[in-house]
Amino acid sequence: MEDMNQRTTIGEYLIERLSAHGVRHVFGIPGDYVLGFYNQLIASPLKVVTTSDEQGAGFAADAYARVSGLGVVCITYCVGGLKVMNPTAGAFAEKSPVVVISGAPGVHEREKNPLLHHKVRDFDTQKRVFEQVTVASAVLDNPETAFAEIDRVLHAALRFKRPVYLELPRDMVAVPGRAGYRAPEIHETSDPMVLQEALAEAVALLNSAKKPVVLADVELQRFGMQDELVRIIEKANIPVASTILGKSVISEQHPLYLGVYEGAMGRDAVREYVESSDCVLMLGVFMTDINLGGNTARLDLGKSIYATSEKLAIRYHTFENVRLKDFVRGLIAAPLNRHEPGPLPALPRPVQFVPDPQNTQISVKRLFERINEFLTDDMVVVADVGDSLFGASDLYIRRRTEFLGPAYYASMGFAVPAAVGAQMARPGLRPLVLVGDGAFQMTGMEISTMVRNGLNPVVVVLNNAGYGTERHIHDGPYNDLLAWNYWKLPEVLGAGRGFLVQTEAELDAALDAAARHTESFCLLDVHLEPLDHSPALGRLAERLSKCI
Numbered sequence: 070m071e072d073m074n075q076r077t078t079i080g081e082y083l084i085e086r087l088s089a090h091g092v093r094h095v096f097g098i099p100g101d102y103v104l105g106f107y108n109q110l111i112a113s114p115l116k117v118v119t120t121s122d123e124q125g126a127g128f129a130a131d132a133y134a135r136v137s138g139l140g141v142v143c144i145t146y147c148v149g150g151l152k153v154m155n156p157t158a159g160a161f162a163e164k165s166p167v168v169v170i171s172g173a174p175g176v177h178e179r180e181k182n183p184l185l186h187h188k189v190r191d192f193d194t195q196k197r198v199f200e201q202v203t204v205a206s207a208v209l210d211n212p213e214t215a216f217a218e219i220d221r222v223l224h225a226a227l228r229f230k231r232p233v234y235l236e237l238p239r240d241m242v243a244v245p246g247r248a249g250y251r252a253p254e255i256h257e258t259s260d261p262m263v264l265q266e267a268l269a270e271a272v273a274l275l276n277s278a279k280k281p282v283v284l285a286d287v288e289l290q291r292f293g294m295q296d297e298l299v300r301i302i303e304k305a306n307i308p309v310a311s312t313i314l315g316k317s318v319i320s321e322q323h324p325l326y327l328g329v330y331e332g333a334m335g336r337d338a339v340r341e342y343v344e345s346s347d348c349v350l351m352l353g354v355f356m357t358d359i360n361l362g363g364n365t366a367r368l369d370l371g372k373s374i375y376a377t378s379e380k381l382a383i384r385y386h387t388f389e390n391v392r393l394k395d396f397v398r399g400l401i402a403a404p405l406n407r408h409e410p411g412p413l414p415a416l417p418r419p420v421q422f423v424p425d426p427q428n429t430q431i432s433v434k435r436l437f438e439r440i441n442e443f444l445t446d447d448m449v450v451v452a453d454v455g456d457s458l459f460g461a462s463d464l465y466i467r468r469r470t471e472f473l474g475p476a477y478y479a480s481m482g483f484a485v486p487a488a489v490g491a492q493m494a495r496p497g498l499r500p501l502v503l504v505g506d507g508a509f510q511m512t513g514m515e516i517s518t519m520v521r522n523g524l525n526p527v528v529v530v531l532n533n534a535g536y537g538t539e540r541h542i543h544d545g546p547y548n549d550l551l552a553w554n555y556w557k558l559p560e561v562l563g564a565g566r567g568f569l570v571q572t573e574a575e576l577d578a579a580l581d582a583a584a585r586h587t588e589s590f591c592l593l594d595v596h597l598e599p600l601d602h603s604p605a606l607g608r609l610a611e612r613l614s615k616c617i
Contacts, residue, residue: 076245079215080109080237086219086252087115087168090139090227094118094493095170096126100145102187103172105242110143118493118522121514123149125486127156127167128512132451132473132483132490134165138293139226140490143170147187150195157232158202159478163314163355164291164378166226168233169199175240176210199234206234209241216246224255230291230378260390267381267388268399271350271374274383276406278348281307284330284368286315288353288378288393295319297397298352305405307350308413310343313462314355317450317472321416321465328416329462332365334605336463338414349373352397357477419444419465424573431576433460433531433601439573440501440529441465443580449473449491449498453484455538457503457531460603471498482511488526489518499587500526507536507550513558519590520564526590527583530555533597540600556594565590 077085083106087095096118099107110117120126126142134140140160144150150171160167174185179192189195193208200206205225207218219235226233275281289298295318302309302325310330311318319326328339343349344367351373374383376396381388419441437460444450444464452461452474466472473491475483485508488500504513509530519526531537532555536548556567566586568579570593583591 076248078109078243079209079212079246080106080242082216082246083170083209083219083235083237084109084113084115086223087139087141088113089252090223091137092139092141094133095141095143096120096129096133096490097143098123098126098145098149100149100172102146102174102239103143103149103170103237105239106143106170106172106237109242118489118518120486120489120518122512123152124156124482125489125512125515125518127153127160128483128486129490129493129515129518130167131156131160131165132487133494134160134167135290135473136449136491136494139166139168141168141170144172145187146171146173147189147195151198154198154202155480157199159475159480159483160232161202161204162478163475164230164288166230166232166291168223168226168235169203170235170237171195173208173236173238175238177240196234196236202232203234204229204231206236208236208238210238212241212244213247215241216250216252220252228257230288257392259392259395263388264391264395264399267383267391267396268403270383270386271396271400272403272405274348274374275305275350278346278408280346280410281305281348281350281408282327282343282346283307283309284312284343284349284351284354285309285318286312286352286354287318288355290315290318292353292378292394294353294394294397297401299323300401301397301405304401304407306407306410308342308410310339312354312476313359313458313474314357314476315353316462316474317466317468320468322467325413326416327414330366331359331462331605332367334365334459334462336414336417342414344368347372351375353377353393355477359476359479416465417463422577424577426574428572428574430571431573431595431597433597433603435573436529436531436576436595436597437461437463437603439576439580440503443584444501447498448501449495451484451488451491451500451502451526453504453508454479454481455505455508456603456606457484457505457508459605461503462605463603481505481508483508485509485512485528486515486518488528489515489522489524492524492526493522502526502528504528504530505537506530506532506534506553506555509555510550510553513555516558516565516590516592517562520562524590525587528590528592530592530594531597532594533599533601535599537599537602538606554594555592558592565592567591568593570595
């Protein structure tokens with residue numbers, strides 16, 4: 070008979086499966102219901118990254134998942150778990166596979182329904198809440214089924230690229246699971262007849278088009294199909310644009326890249342090229358209001374091929390049971406005609422920034438011009454929502470998957486903790502963080518997590534004394550914030566460098582110094598006029614004003 074002491078425990082198996090899927094870091098905050106599992110994590114190859122707040126841990130895990138394929142946040146019951154709800158909702162909305170692991174009261178502690186600390190209503194309340202923002206969930210309270218449940222839930226995260234929830238009662242962490250269990254191999258395929266019909270119709274539409282264009286979005290990155298995207302456009306010589314959510318899904322140095330399409334918020338040349346196409350091949354596109362420039366996009370679905378992980382529609386025909394990967398690979402193998410698109414719109418390239426010698430106050434437009442010059446091949450841009458994100462849409466990203474932003478769910482506070490996750494996932498990339506002062510006051514404390522873990526992002530705080538984007542919608546005193554001396558935070562933390570930036574010359578000098586200071590983080594406190602805005606936001610306002 071097998072020695073019970075030698076069998077793998079539920080906690081150990083969970084760690085093994087996370088490691089097998091490429092996870093190297095777990096973000097979170099400990100609590101008594103999860104301390105036993107934390108001890109197992111410390112003894113494992115996985116590195117525990119303790120953040121300042123659970124919401125920060127959730128955002129970090131989200132960014133980690135976007136960069137490396139799977140992220141993990143581990144917290145305690147309810148007081149920790151419910152604080153992770155907002156980042157989990159964002160990960161669900163934007164298809165980021167985050168594994169939420171929550172400790173919980175022990176199975177035997179729950180007898181007679183006692184009022185244990187952290188409990189809200191019933192013992193399954195937290196699980197029922199998380200079921201609304203995850204694609205799979207399980208309570209690991211049965212040793213006979215725990216291993217299979219772990220594999221089922223992790224498979225769902227990877228299959229659908231959305232968050233999942235695992236609840237681990239504290240008295241089950243060290244309990245051995247079912248003896249002899251082996252993780253199953255799961256292979257999913259499309260319906261071959263439906264796939265064949267869909268490919269035939271798509272190829273006919275593409276080959277008959279005079280001016281086809283590809284609109285590529287974030288699902289191609291989530292499902293690891295960026296190489297396939299390049300093969301399609303190069304085979305058929307079709308230009309490609311990205312959405313703001315999918316920015317950097319392809320290198321912006323590629324000769325067939327048009328730029329970011331975002332309706333009226335984007336550059337006119339890109340908008341006109343995409344909207345005048347007689348066949349738009351939309352691959353992994355999120356049809357959201359922000360992606361479509363506040364619903365100012367003009368895309369004719371009667372001339373479109375719309376393929377995502379959840380839907381395939383060609384013109385007004387819908388095809389069921391066709392996987393996105395199979396459809397994309399089918400297009401690569403299909404007899405696509407080679408098109409002659411003619412001259413493409415020129416991309417705005419970084420130009421040399423010459424600061425005004427008259428101590429001119431820095432503007433949002435000039436800030437992004439200088440940042441564009443500052444970016445290098447070993448940087449990843451992490452933008453928070455608002456003008457940090459809109460302005461960044463015009464930045465020139467040299468390589469792929471080097472731009473992260475919450476461009477659909479649009480939760481403020483994403484960028485600073487997301488930079489932690491991004492650099493943990495890709496240590497060779499230095500994050501350039503663009504964050505408004507409002508968002509920074511929500512999660513900026515995660516700079517201390519950067520210091521503890523030896524990270525070196527460059528954090529640019531767009532300090533316009535409040536919630537700037539809301540001012541352009543409807544201004545009022547509720548948009549005002551207490552002024553912080555953000556540039557003095559390195560003194561508080563005992564690490565990093567801070568810069569007060571009010572003029573073009575000070576910005577130029579600060580970014581030069583930040584480029585040289587790579588041993589720790591740099592923070593630029595950039596003072597802007599409250600009603601100043603990026604060119605992208607200005608384009609949107611101008612276009613919308615013509616519709617009133």
